[in-house]
Amino acid sequence: MASPATFDPVLADLSERIRAALIAAGLPEADAALEKPKQPDHGDWATTAALRLAKPAKRNPREIAQLLVDHLDVPAVVEEVSIAGPGFVNFRLAHSYHQELVRRILVEGAVYGRSTKGDQDRLTVNVEFVSANPTGPLHVGAGRWAATGDAIAALIEAAGDDVVREYYVNDAGEQIRRFGESVVLVARGEELGDDHYRGHAIVEVAEQLRSTHGESLFTEAPDEVVSVSGGGAKHGTDGRLLEDPEVASGDPRVDPAIGASVGILGVEAMRQRIQDVLHAMGVDYDVWFSERAGLHDSGAIEEAVTALTERGETYDADGALFLRTTDHGDDKDRVLIRSDGRPTYFASDCAYLRDKWQRADHLYYLLGADHHGYVGRLLAAAASLGIPEDRIEIRIGQLVNLLRDGQPVRMSKRAGETIDLDEVVDEVGVDVVRYHFLRQGLDTQVDFDLAVVAQQSMENPVYYVQYAHARISSLIRMADERGFDHAAADDADLSLLVHPAELELLTALAGLPLTVAEAAELRATQRLARYAEELAGTFHRFYTECRVLAPEDPDRSPDEQAQLDALGRSRYWLAVAAKQVLANALSLLRVSAPERM
RNA sequence: GCCCCCGUAGCUCAGUGGAUAGAGCACUGGCCUCCGGAGCCAGAAGCGUAGGUUCGAUUCCUACCGGGGGUACCA
Secondary structure: OOOHHHOOHHHHHHHHHHHHHHHHOOOOOOOOOEEOOOOHHHOOEEEOHHHHHHHHHOOOHHHHHHHHHHHOOOOOOEEEEEEEOOOEEEEEEOHHHHHHHHHHHHHHHHHOOOOOOOOOOOOEEEEEOOOOOOOOOOEHHHHHHHHHHHHHHHHHHHOOOEEEEEEEEOOOOHHHHHHHHHHHHHHHOOOOOOOOOOOHHHHHHHHHHHHHHOHHHHOOOOOOOOOOOHHHOOEOOOOOEOOOHHHHHOOOOOOHHHHHHHHHHHHHHHHHHHHHHHHHOOOOOOEEEEHHHHHHHOOHHHHHHHHHHHOOOEEEEOOEEEEOHHHHOOOOOEEEEOOOOOEOHHHHHHHHHHHHHHHOOEEEEEEEHHHHHHHHHHHHHHHHOOOOHHHEEEEEEOOEEEEEOOEEOOOEOOOOEOOEHHHHHHHHOHHHHHHHHHOOOOOOOEEEEHHHHHHHHHHOHHHHHHHHHHHHHHHHHHHHHOOOOOOOHHHOOHHHOOOHHHHHHHHHHHOHHHHHHHHHHHOOHHHHHHHHHHHHHHHHHHHHHOOOOOOOOOOOOHHHHHHHHHHHHHHHHHHHHHHHHHHHHHHHHOOOOOOOO
C-alpha cells in the first residue's frame, strides 16, 4: 500500500523513528506506517502500531502506545504526541511544516502530487480499454470505459510508470462480413434481415463509402480475394468461403466477397468515427491494434498457437485444437482452431495477449460486466503463455443503465437502438460526462439518464470543483487590478497562516500525493474525484472566513494596513497553491480547470 | 444449476480491519456596505437480515433475502 512516507522526507523520518522506538522498547517488529486520522482534531498523522502489536506482545495496546512514546525520539517538526482511544498514537505537526508546503507546491507546480520511479522499478503498463466492436457507434455506456480507462492510465503515469493506451479493434471474422452485408443492403436500399446491423451510423457509412469508392463497390466483386478471417479460412476462386457453415446462413443477395470487402472498408470508417468521438472525450490512444492486420495477416495467430502447442498446452479432439485452460482454473477447455480450420476469437485473444506481453511489463484490461465470462479463459490463456499472475490484471466494471426519461433503453448494435456517446457529449459537455463516470467506483451500476444529467448539470459536483478553481482565478485577476506584486511569493510570511480554516486548507493540500498514489494503486478514480470535491469545499470555507485582499478603507491607520497586507499576501499564496492543487487533480481526471465559468 | 458485482441518509454515491460512518441533491432555518451566493453555517436522517473470525467489522468469511450481469467449435 502506498505510504505517505514515500512522498515526504519528514514523514519518512518520523516513520523511521517510530520503528526505532519499537525496537528500543523491546517490542516485536511492526508496521510503523503513518495514517491520516479520520477526525482532523486527532492530529495530522497517527500510527496504529500499538494496536497491531497488542496480540503478538500480549499486552494492553495503551501500555504499548505508552512504551512507544517513551522511547520515541521526537523530531522537531512534531509539536505534539498523544495517545488516544484504544491505543492510537497521534502526531501534530508544527504549523511551519504546513506553511512550507505552500512554497513546495508553488515550486513543483504541475508536478506536485506525482511521483517518480527509478529505471529499475518503472514498468511499462499496457492499458486496454473500450475496445468496442467497430460495427456501430459508441454508446453512452462506452463513455464510462473511456473516461475511467483514460484516467486510470493517467494515474498510473502519475505514480511513475510508463503507460500505453491501447484499443483492440475486432475487425476480423464473421461479424465483419455480416456488417459488410448490412452496409451493402443499406446502400442498395434493400431490406435488412434480422441478423443485420442497422441504425443511422450504418447509413452514414454507406454514404461515405459510396462517395469515396463509387457505386460499384456494392455491386461488383473485387478483383482481389479478400478475407475477413485470415489464414484459417478456405476460399474458392470466387472469394467465397468454403466449408463455412456461416456462409450458408449469409444473405444470398450479397456476394460474400463484396460483403467482405465492404465490411473491411466499413469497419475502418466506423473505427475512425469511434476514434473521433473518443478524441472529443479527451481520450487519445497510443495504439489502435487491428485484429485483422496485427494477428491474422501477420501470422501471429499461427505463431501463438504453435507456441502454445510447444508448451504442451494444447490437444486435438474431434478435429479441433483445444487449449488446456482447465489446467489454469478455467471451467472448460477452449477451442483455438475449429474443426473446419478457422481460428476462434479465443485464438485471437491468445495471440493478442502474447503480442502485448512482448511489448509491456504489465497488462491491464478494463472490461464491462458483459465480458465477465471471458476473464477465466483470458487468465488461463495468460498462464498458458507463461505470463506471471501478478502481471496481468483484468478489471470488471458494472454496466451503465441507460434511461430515457426514467425508462430503461435496451441497447443493441444490431437493432441500432442506442444513445450515442457523441450526442451526449455534445449536449452536456465532456467535463460533465467524464466526471459523472469518474466520481464513482467500477463496481457500481450507474444510471445514466440524459434528461437527468443535462437537467442537473448545473448542480453537478464537477462544477463545484471547477468553481473553486475559477474563483481563485478571479481572485488573482482582482489582485492584479489592485497592483498586487505577484513576484513576491518568497516575501510572504507564511507563519501568519494560523486561522483554523487556513490550517485545514493546508492539511488538505498536503493530501494530494498520497491520494494520487492510492488511487493509482487501487485503480480507483473516485478517490481523486472525491478528494477534489473535499478540497474545493475546504477552499470555499477558507474563502468565506478569511479575507484575502483587504477591503479599501481610507480610515485605516498605516500600521493596520501593513498588517492586513502581510496577512493578505500569505493568504494570496495559499489560495494560489490551492488553485494549483485543484488544477493538478482535475488534470489527472482530464477535466478542465476553467479560469472563468 | 454454476460464477461475478451490488444492497450505506428520502434520492445519487464515497468510505477495502480502527476513534463520533461522510459528501451532493432534496427538506428546514440562518449568512451578501466587502475578493464570484455556482458559495458558507446550522438542523434532521443510514450500514438488507442472521451468524462467524478479530482486541476492534460498513469493510473479511458463511447462509438467507432483494437487484443486476455472465455462462457457446457465438461474434
